[in-house]
Amino acid sequence: MDDLVFRALLGGVGLAMIAAPFGAFVVWRRMAYFGAALAHAAILGIALGFLFEINITVAILVICGLSALTLSWFERQQALSSDTILGILAHGALALGLIVIALQDKLRIDLMAYLFGDILALGPSDILLIYGGGGAALAILLIIWRPLLSLTIHADLARVEGVKVERTRLVFMLLLALVVGLAMKIVGLLLVTSLFIIPAACARRFATTPEAMAAVGALIGAVAVALGLWASFYWDLPSGPAIVMAAIAFFIVSTPFSRRIA
Amino acid sequence: MHENQQMSDTITDQALTAFPEGNHDHRACIDKALDRAEAICAERKVRLTPVRARVLELVWASHAPVGAYGLLDELKNDKAGAAAPTIYRALEFLLEQGLIHRIESLNAYVGCDHPDSGHSGPILICRACGQAAEIEDNGIGAVMARWAGHAGFEVETPVIELKGLCPRCGDGVSGGESSVPASVPAPHSGPTLIEAVNLRVVLSGLDIISNVSLSVHKGEIVTIIGPNGAGKTTLVRALLGLLPIKEGRVFHPLSDPVIGYVPQKIDIDETLPLTVKRFLDLAGPQASKRREKVLAEVGAAHLEARPLQRLSGGELRRVLLARALLRQPDLLVLDEPVQGVDVIGQAELYQLISRLRDNYGCGILMVSHDLHVVMAATDRVVCLNHHVCCQGLPETVSKHPEYLSLFGPEEARGMAVYTHHHDHRHDDGHDEGHDHEDHDHG
Numbered sequence: 001m002d003d004l005v006f007r008a009l010l011g012g013v014g015l016a017m018i019a020a021p022f023g024a025f026v027v028w029r030r031m032a033y034f035g036a037a038l039a040h041a042a043i044l045g046i047a048l049g050f051l052f053e054i055n056i057t058v059a060i061l062v063i064c065g066l067s068a069l070t071l072s073w074f075e076r077q078q079a080l081s082s083d084t085i086l087g088i089l090a091h092g093a094l095a096l097g098l099i100v101i102a103l104q105d106k107l108r109i110d111l112m113a114y115l116f117g118d119i120l121a122l123g124p125s126d127i128l129l130i131y132g133g134g135g136a137a138l139a140i141l142l143i144i145w146r147p148l149l150s151l152t153i154h155a156d157l158a159r160v161e162g163v164k165v166e167r168t169r170l171v172f173m174l175l176l177a178l179v180v181g182l183a184m185k186i187v188g189l190l191l192v193t194s195l196f197i198i199p200a201a202c203a204r205r206f207a208t209t210p211e212a213m214a215a216v217g218a219l220i221g222a223v224a225v226a227l228g229l230w231a232s233f234y235w236d237l238p239s240g241p242a243i244v245m246a247a248i249a250f251f252i253v254s255t256p257f258s259r260r261i262a
Numbered sequence: 263m264h265e266n267q268q269m270s271d272t273i274t275d276q277a278l279t280a281f282p283e284g285n286h287d288h289r290a291c292i293d294k295a296l297d298r299a300e301a302i303c304a305e306r307k308v309r310l311t312p313v314r315a316r317v318l319e320l321v322w323a324s325h326a327p328v329g330a331y332g333l334l335d336e337l338k339n340d341k342a343g344a345a346a347p348t349i350y351r352a353l354e355f356l357l358e359q360g361l362i363h364r365i366e367s368l369n370a371y372v373g374c375d376h377p378d379s380g381h382s383g384p385i386l387i388c389r390a391c392g393q394a395a396e397i398e399d400n401g402i403g404a405v406m407a408r409w410a411g412h413a414g415f416e417v418e419t420p421v422i423e424l425k426g427l428c429p430r431c432g433d434g435v436s437g438g439e440s441s442v443p444a445s446v447p448a449p450h451s452g453p454t455l456i457e458a459v460n461l462r463v464v465l466s467g468l469d470i471i472s473n474v475s476l477s478v479h480k481g482e483i484v485t486i487i488g489p490n491g492a493g494k495t496t497l498v499r500a501l502l503g504l505l506p507i508k509e510g511r512v513f514h515p516l517s518d519p520v521i522g523y524v525p526q527k528i529d530i531d532e533t534l535p536l537t538v539k540r541f542l543d544l545a546g547p548q549a550s551k552r553r554e555k556v557l558a559e560v561g562a563a564h565l566e567a568r569p570l571q572r573l574s575g576g577e578l579r580r581v582l583l584a585r586a587l588l589r590q591p592d593l594l595v596l597d598e599p600v601q602g603v604d605v606i607g608q609a610e611l612y613q614l615i616s617r618l619r620d621n622y623g624c625g626i627l628m629v630s631h632d633l634h635v636v637m638a639a640t641d642r643v644v645c646l647n648h649h650v651c652c653q654g655l656p657e658t659v660s661k662h663p664e665y666l667s668l669f670g671p672e673e674a675r676g677m678a679v680y681t682h683h684h685d686h687r688h689d690d691g692h693d694e695g696h697d698h699e700d701h702d703h704g
Binding site for chain 1: 545
């Protein structure tokens with residue numbers, strides 16, 4: 001196995017395992033659209049990264065973080081439904097990003113790589129970022145796990161019981177923005193949500209506790225990445241979509257196991 | 263006043279500060295009290311400073327006892343204002359001079375009608391309207407002093423508090439507006455757990471509730487009733503600190519009472535694998551130790567391994583109650599505790615709630631829009647329709663004109679005010695072995 005494939009496998013598996021626990025919360029909290037919105041906004045980060053010649057991944061992370069902050073601020077105003085705000089913000093940022101890219105006639109950006117991911121282009125610094133940044137995000141998620149689970153079940157009940165609801169929610173949104181930003185590299189902004197949701201949805205069929213669902217999801221995500229990469233090699237498929245299809249294959253195969261818990 | 267007749271054969275009008283008539287000129291009471299206080303202070307050569315006089319005036323603002331918090335709040339509205347220590351010192355002074363009495367069980371003060379007689383007579387407190395009257399029979403004090411002396415006991419606070427119903431509340435005749443004052447800290451089984459003063463909550467520019475005052479004491483069940491959209495849930499959420507309050511304040515006279523909350527709805531996504539056991543353990547670090555006991559208490563021991571999403575309405579209510587009880591609450595707040603439960607289940611739940619009050623000695627505040635069963639299991643009813651229409655004993659409120667106009671005489675007449683029976687056999691011995699058989703009593 002050459003370095004290229006090894007790095008792709010290492011980065012992809014690591015990210016899938018980090019994304020799965022977040023994916024579980026995304027599913028429980030019904031935030032799938034939120035993840036997609038963050039990914040859409042990332043195109044603005046890519047454009048600005050090129051414009052100001054800064055590290056693209058850093059630019060993506062900054063824009064995703066800012067989007068999360070803006071969304072949570074808007075949500076607190078409660079003037080519009082959060083779905084509507086998400087749509088406005090996500091597509092606004094996407095459109096603006098595309099315009100900024102188009103205006104820079106000096107350079108031609110391979111948009112496809114950002115739309116559908118380019119896992120084989122993962123460099124050593126990306127691997128470091130995934131394991132360093134993603135690992136830190138996962139560690140913080142474990143720290144806020146209990147209060148976050150409490151407020152996912154019932155925010156008011158959690159608040160009466162002393163959970164710092166606003167703070168916990170904001171921390172989770174920022175962490176999610178970080179992981180979405182990192183995952184963009186693997187499957188691209190159009191497919192990023194699937195890396196969070198599909199493994200979690202599969203895991204639901206085998207899990208009887210929230211923690212088990214996150215752990216099984218991590219396992220399924222990791223295997224899906226490996227299978228997808230393998231398929232993309234042997235049949236010369238685009239890697240991002242191959243990973244997503246591998247995850248979907250898991251989902252279909254696990255359907256007979258579908259049962260109600262306990 | 264028949265109950266006093268056995269106590270002493272020297273009853274005169276002077277010896278008993280009678281409960282005031284509903285329509286008496288209260289300003290005259292206040293003026294009389296202030297004049298008397300001035301005379302006494304001049305005679306004893308102590309100064310009745312403006313602050314002291316103002317505090318006395320506020321204590322005299324009604325014949326019901328006034329809490330220190332209420333005083334602080336009132337004084338904040340004064341131009342001069344006054345710091346809390348100043349007010350407490352003024353209260354201390356007034357107590358020393360015998361101008362007011364402190365009612366321990368309410369943590370409140372009431373003006374004295376006979377400050378010159380150097381007594382400290384038993385105080386009659388009406389548990390419905392909160393008004394107080396004083397028996398001034400030095401014979402009682404003498405008997406107490408004699409027996410205390412005999413026992414070698416040094417009396418520090420010789421206050422006797424008698425609770426019951428005043429003539430008007432006892433008759434159940436609730437005439438005009440003033441008979442059940444909205445802001446009176448009414449019945450009381452123990453210290454105040456939560457007290458709201460003149461709450462106003464505005465949501466999206468609309469006044470949802472305004473000028474709402476209420477309190478819940480340890481050991482009592484207070485029910486907020488009102489039509490749909492009356493602001494009941496808003497009030498509860500504001501009391502819990504879940505909504506911003508535009509005006510007024512919420513006090514917790516006990517520092518940091520533990521509050522158990524049972525929300526109206528709980529909406530958990532199907533994808534969250536959550537058993538009842540796990541849900542209960544989220545109540546806190548100590549929860550798992552007491553889980554089985556509390557589950558048995560609410561009659562839900564057999565549900566422990568069940569996913570939360572697979573519970574019936576009644577089962578879910580019991581589990582939510584268990585979650586609240588795991589925190590060993592001083593105050594239980596229940597928003598529509600019988601929603602989605604059939605009629606038999608409703609009666610059972612209300613009896614469970616009464617039993618929990620007895621077992622835990624906590625105060626309970628619940629919300630309901632159903633009139634039929636709720637009255638049975640409640641000590642005091644607050645009728646809410648954006649403001650407090652009336653509050654008091656269930657029997658009293660159900661005859662109140664505002665209540666009748668709110669719910670219509672037909673509906674209100676159809677409502678039976680029946681009291682619950684403690685000897686009713688129930689599902690206390692509920693364990694895994696038997697399921698629902700013993701629920702099916704009429």
